[in-house]
Amino acid sequence: MAVRDITLGQYFPGESCIHRLDPRVKIVCALVYLVSLFVVQSFWAFGLCILLLAAVIILSGVPFKFISKGLKPVIFLIIITMLINVLFVRTGEPVLTIGKFFITNEGIYRALFMGLRLVLLIFGSSMLTLTTKPIELTDGMEKLLSPLAKIGLPAHELAMMMTIALRFIPTLLDETDKIMKAQTARGADFENGTLREKAKALIPLLVPLFVSAFRIAGDLAMAMEARCYHGGKGRTRLHQMKLGKGDAVAIIVMLVYLGCIIGSRYININIF
């Protein structure tokens, strides 16, 4: 079923040292990594990014097949971005000319660069969600945002909303799958037809799905209130987050990496 193929935001169970890292450290490291991808200006520095990512992937024990599935929904976007770069970059030497139309070497260079950057972005963020339980992730975010609570940012509420949203992704996917099958059994066709027909075919899916979503939300709100939930004030946690030795190693590795990446902007090794 196509709806089951979404990896982004899915957890891959494991016991590796990456899995065991403090979620706060992982979130910060992932953010640093994502930002670093935009700092990089040369292909050889990307090599460094790939090296770090590869190390994390190997350490985490998540099969590459599983990670690369996260690319599927965005592959189209990546291809379009690359095409736009190839077709519209007008600087550099023309390498291919068809009539008035030409493609430059810089266009190809930038397309590859952007493509690689996007792929690494997806992989990098996937590694965070694949190795961190959604609950840990939101707990970590809440902790990281908690200093901002002083200036009025509802850190706990935001984290709770995220937790609930993440928690209901699989539920709603299952629900979608079920309703799709039920309507298919009544002869609904979600795959064939013109765009207009396809859009119309979604009504029998979306209406019951929304009804279900509201029902589930109502039930959940009631269940939470029945257990005296009244917001974040004074709540203690089941799992206290503590930084360990592994976290220290991760932070040091990340700092060294960041230093290298920033340094890479000033060292020019031109392979092209």
Added chain:
Amino acid sequence: MQINVENLSKTFSPGMPYETRALSDINCEIGSGEFVAIIGHTGSGKTTLVQHIAGLIQPDEGRVVATLDDGTQTVISEKGKAAFAVRRRVGIVFQYPEYQLFEETVLKDVCFGPKNQGLDQAAQEERAREALRLVGLDPDVVGESSPFELSGGQKRRVAIAGVLAVDPEVLILDEPTAGLDPKGHDDILDMIDRIKDEEKLSIILVSHNMDDVAKYADKVIVMNSGTVVMEGTPEYVYCERGSELKEIGLDLPAGPAFLKTLRDGGLDVDIRRLTFEDTTEEIVKALKKKGGKTPEEQAEKAPQK
């Protein structure tokens, strides 16, 4: 229409850590006009099996074949293929089917199936009205109301009507009574039994309720962790192989279960009685043999004052 399931196997998320073998090498048969019950634990593969029979998912191995009444055979599902045309001959009512209602009015919702089959407006409406009557609802009363205004039991009837309107030859019901009160529960099952006879349907009922199965089914298929472990009449499954059934954690219907307790307690009873009436009769017979008396006999013998 007869349905044969041949060597059916299915694995979900192959190669993933969540990989689950839902079905392995399933063989069974659903005869024309039969009332077949599928029982088994949660997660034993019942729902997956019926979804294959309905042609909604494709197996990894094996196939489901339908033999039409004129003798022609069509594949309902095999690897790389789920047949659309046969799907319409097999109607499936999912668990909590009321959650699939979506139209503004009951009649429109029930019309959804026939409309997808390409019938014209008048024919659609006729089918829908007929289906609503079959489930015991008056199309003139509920037809124009919103399906979301109805009571739980009525919604479920409308949803079942929505499937019946497709005019299937085989009707699959996945726990059709889940979440209903005892009255609604009996009503729905009696209704299904009646529709089966009126419309000459085959019924496949997925159920956890052994009493229902004993009461209605012609044949029982018992599933355990993705395989068929028993297949036969309710008498065979419950009476001959009752102890095996208990081993895989399934219960006996109330009748045989109670008789078994009596027998273990020393009363000489035959536990091969499935229905409430037969069970009562058997107990009375056994008690009489022991010299017990009915209240009337006791009253007769009582000393006159």
